[in-house]
């Protein structure tokens with residue numbers, strides 16, 4: 001049977017995804033989502049700096065918020081693809097984290113989070129960059145396609 005133009009358009013629109021799974025998907029416009037903290041005494045490590053594990057926790061949470069906003073699905077972290085601590089932050093610094101989706105697969109999105117420290121003077125500079133791969137999951141925890 002010969003395919004009609006409509007069949008071909010339907011294929012391209014994603015009605016036959018199996019044939020298109022090798023094609024990288026374009027991402028929709030991703031909202032930039034911000035999370036803000038003040039570094040408290042409980043966030044400090046033994047050398048008086050913001051504890052890296054605390055920042056990783058904040059990054060993981062923001063990454064989930066960004067991925068949920070984009071997919072409208074529950075998500076789980078499958079991989080931290082990049083995590084670079086560029087500068088230290090100290091007690092009483094304001095921490096500003098900005099996250100957005102930068103790429104999309106069939107069931108996953110990659111989220112970029114850039115974290116900044118802001119001093120009371122207003123000086124603000126990046127302290128960390130991170131890339132996390134988040135997978136959309138169903139109620140049983142299985143990966144599901146992102147619509």
Ligand SMILES: CC(C)(COP(=O)(O)OP(=O)(O)OC[C@H]1O[C@@H](n2cnc3c(N)ncnc32)[C@H](O)[C@@H]1OP(=O)(O)O)[C@@H](O)C(=O)NCCC(=O)NCCS
Nearest residue numbers: 076077078079104105106107108109133135137141142143
């Ligand atoms: C995430 C999880 C649901 C994926 O299950 P799975 O059976 O591997 O599912 P799939 O093979 O269909 O892969 C799903 C997606 O994850 C990606 N993926 C799976 N393993 C990966 C790995 N090691 N590295 C990078 N990406 C990976 C796949 O590329 C796929 O993305 P795509 O569809 O956009 O191409 C499963 O591994 C899991 O539950 N892991 C634990 C997650 C968790 O508990 N996170 C919190 C950490 S404390």
